[in-house]
Amino acid sequence: MQFIVIAEADHGAVSLPSLECVEEARDVAAQSGHFVQVLLAGATLTAMAEVLAAHGADEVTLIEHEALSHGGAEHWLSIFEPVMRDTVTGIEADSAGEPSLCILAPDSSHMRAWLPRLALRLQIPLVSHCLQVHISANRLVFVRPTHGGNRHEQVICPGTNVVCATLAPGARGIGVADTRRRARVRRLTPDLSTETFHERRLHTLPPDPRTVDLREADRIVAGGLGVGGPAGVELLWKLGTRLEAAVGGTRVIADRGWLPTDRFIGTTGKTVTPKLYLALGISGASQHTSGMNRSETVIVVNNDRTAPLFSLADLGIVGDLHEIIPALLARLEE
Ligand SMILES: Cc1cc2nc3c(=O)[nH]c(=O)nc-3n(C[C@H](O)[C@H](O)[C@H](O)COP(=O)(O)OP(=O)(O)OC[C@H]3O[C@@H](n4cnc5c(N)ncnc54)[C@H](O)[C@@H]3O)c2cc1C
Incomplete structure (x- = not known):
């Protein structure tokens, strides 16, 4: 099972829920000898590749664009749609008809604004707010809460080559970083014309310690x-x-x-x-x-x-x- 994690930066660092996704992907991918690719977009991403590598990324693609410092969902969608379309084209389901690529992202309010639109445009299923991802009997299984959190359900996606999922923040916590790990780093500078976009982020307020996540x-x-x-x-x-x-x-x-x-x-x-x-x-x-x-x-x-x-x-x-x-x-x- 191949994994691509879409990570987020938050106040100049990789967000903690993104690191959880990288670790979850690392653990599942390791079972089949696959590697974990991470895509991270933002305005300034220096030094974040090392952190992603320390938590399990094998390859990191940094997508840098000044407009991402103040852009909304439209900006992200415009950047990720062509990148992901290229990536998923040509991916085939495995011999048993199960997905062979999983796109994993944190279940943040920002992701919720554009990731479902990306999944729709690429015509791939989206399993949201998972607590765990694992492989059981050669099948990729997503565990998610249901009935107000009193029960868990297991979701499988047979008959598709690619599946997208979001991981609930805090679902697994973050393990110890292995600072000796290294990742291959690529940089992409997207050609983004923002003139037709309707959204613009004016300010990002510092967190109030009482109400911070x-x-x-x-x-x-x-x-x-x-x-x-x-x-x-x-x-x-x-x-x-x-x-x-x-x-x-x-x-x-x-x-x-x-x-x-x-x-x-x-x-x-x-x-x-x-x-x-x-x-x-x-x-x-x-x-x-x-x-x-x-x-x-x-x-x-x-x-x-x-x-x-x-x-x-x-x-x-x-x-x-x-x-x-x-x-x-x-x-x-x-
Ligand atoms: C499926 C399921 C999922 C659940 N998930 C969660 C979950 O995610 N998180 C969660 O928290 N719970 C969860 N629960 C509920 C959990 O089982 C407990 O019922 C709950 O955590 C107890 O909450 P409590 O400690 O506030 O209340 P209580 O157990 O009633 O404890 C109250 C405590 O306050 C003390 N106390 C009373 N008056 C005072 C006072 N004046 N000064 C000092 N101490 C005082 C008492 O001595 C007592 O120890 C779940 C339950 C189920 C069935």
């Missing part, structure tokens, strides 16, 4: 049912602001509408790896801990000393979070 947050203040309700969540936001930390929580508080659904952590939510994870009123169910157990330092506040999450804590505080948060805020104020 949880997967990229260095510090997280997370709450569980112990916060007791929206007023308790308000305390989490106050503490988040004071600590310059992102606010997240367990699925049950997102299900109750106390927290936006993109801010819960765990098997069916985000997988996070912050330097600091401050957990307040969270019991430590395995569905939650699987999403945060690679945090560097974990501080747990719970009024039940037998709460399972204490087993992951570097510092454990037995007490009522409604007393501890105001006391902490007052100390931080000082």
Whole structure:
């Protein structure tokens, strides 16, 4: 199985979800002795090829164009359509009628704006928001959540030569980079006339640490049912602001509408790896801990000393979070 990963740059570095795609592709391609090609487009991509190589890319194509610094979906589509059309032409299904090329990309809002259009134009199927890609009985299998994340389904695409898929950010996390790995690097300067385009990006705002994507947050203040309700969540936001930390929580508080659904952590939510994870009123169910157990330092506040999450804590505080948060805020104020 041959893989082409379409990667993204974010604030001058390869985005973390893109690196997850490269690692996923590397692991599956290695089973059949194939290599991983990565396409990365942007305005300035210097040094990013090395990072992609360290995570599993064998060949990196850097597509540089000044217009990509402020362009929208139309720009990307105009660049990638001819490149991908050339690539998929001539690719045949394998002897069993299964795809022999998989195009993999992160499931980001940016990709969602143009990748489905590319798949449609190239007439190839798109399997979105996968948690895993693997080969089983010589078939390429995509695993994706269904029924609100309570079940997983397996998707296969027989009868097509090429398939496109997106990987959910945080689905696998990022492994250790092998800085000795090298990739062949090619550069493409597309001939892009932007006069007829309707979109133009005016500004990119710096992330607010409280609302930044949880997967990229260095510090997280997370709450569980112990916060007791929206007023308790308000305390989490106050503490988040004071600590310059992102606010997240367990699925049950997102299900109750106390927290936006993109801010819960765990098997069916985000997988996070912050330097600091401050957990307040969270019991430590395995569905939650699987999403945060690679945090560097974990501080747990719970009024039940037998709460399972204490087993992951570097510092454990037995007490009522409604007393501890105001006391902490007052100390931080000082
Ligand atoms: C298919 C499936 C998928 C799931 N996926 C996820 C997932 O992705 N993420 C996720 O988080 N959950 C998920 N869950 C739910 C998970 O099983 C747990 O129910 C959930 O994580 C528990 O959340 P909690 O810790 O907030 O609540 P509880 O387990 O009720 O814990 C609340 C804790 O707060 C403490 N507490 C109460 N009052 C206070 C106070 N005043 N001060 C301090 N501590 C206090 C209590 O002692 C208790 O330990 C999933 C469940 C299923 C079935």
